[in-house]
Ligand SMILES: C=CC1=C(C)c2cc3[nH]c(cc4nc(cc5[nH]c(cc1n2)c(C)c5CCC(=O)O)C(CCC(=O)O)=C4C)c(C)c3C=C
């Protein structure tokens with residue numbers, strides 16, 4: 001006998017942009033970094049080093065302003081496509097914090113929200129930690145806080161791949177390079193090996209890089225990592241972007257190089273400092289013409305992708321576009337998705 005289950009949940013009634021947050025002035029930098037690194041075995045020296053990067057930009061991370069612009073673009077996109085979901089924004093590490101946003105949503109009578117996380121790839125940091133922090137915030141807000149459900153990871157969505165492919169072509173053009181022949185170095189945030197092994201981070205990144213390279217015709221590409229923050233004895237994903245530039249150039253003199261921050265959706269501090277400053281200095285010292293491809297930001301195709309990811313959840317019979325070999329990623333994470341339990345070590349004093 002087949003038993004038809006009825007979905008008794010309320011319909012989706014809102015949208016939430018779920019992001020990282022960033023400091024908005026010099027006094028915010030240390031409390032922000034304390035939030036980011038709570039429970040993570042990152043040496044204090046590295047924390048102070050990163051604080052200095054932020055202070056060089058007046059203590060202001062561009063991420064919040066970029067998210068404000070993205071929110072405007074999403075609202076316009078929803079309006080133009082008759083999606084009547086009010087749009088909210090909450091961050092893990094800075095104002096507006098998840099709990100404050102959920103409290104506002106509760107006051108507005110919202111019961112069930114669809115969330116887009118500003119991470120295109122599955123990892124503990126980009127998936128599970130967001131979900132756990134949202135669940136903690138819901139518990140803090142109380143019984144009738146809205147439930148939050150994330151849309152699927154969009155790493156292989158055709159419109160994400162197109163957005164980055166367009167950026168790579170524009171970057172090549174900006175230095176008069178032939179995208180087919182010029183080395184294209186995709187970069188993503190390094191994470192501990194143990195975290196990587198418990199997620200599909202590298203598999204998804206490799207797939208997106210392959211798809212972007214195929215779409216824009218880049219024949220010489222690699223995936224490297226940046227922004228490592230772990231203690232020296234803990235293995236993190238390698239190679240590092242600056243080391244890679246040096247070793248590639250030593251192996252065979254580079255004329256031009258295109259760097260593509262595939263792991264980040266906007267031009268925040270890790271892109272401005274680690275690529276536009278550090279990697280760019282390595283290239284200048286070696287006389288390599290470097291172009292850094294733009295991140296997705298508010299590119300119209302990227303904003304349309306966010307709208308389509310929402311639409312496919314509002315209408316479960318809608319098509320779920322995905323390029324390549326991995327298929328559309330899951331809507332609902334399995335229980336063990338992106339687990340990470342690092343070995344506990346005493347904190348250095
Ligand atoms: C254990 C892993 C990580 C540590 C430690 C870490 C430190 C760290 N990160 C930032 C700033 C940013 N990180 C961002 C993204 C990001 N970070 C990690 C992992 C660690 N970071 C991952 C896997 C990712 C990608 C997924 C995600 O969470 O978004 C971002 C971008 C966020 C965005 O929404 O675009 C920033 C900014 C600092 C300052 C820091 C401490 C030294």
Ligand SMILES: [Fe+2]
Pocket residue numbers: 189
């Ligand atoms: Fe990070």
Ligand SMILES: [Fe+2]
Pocket residue numbers: 122123127128333337338
């Ligand atoms: Fe996950």
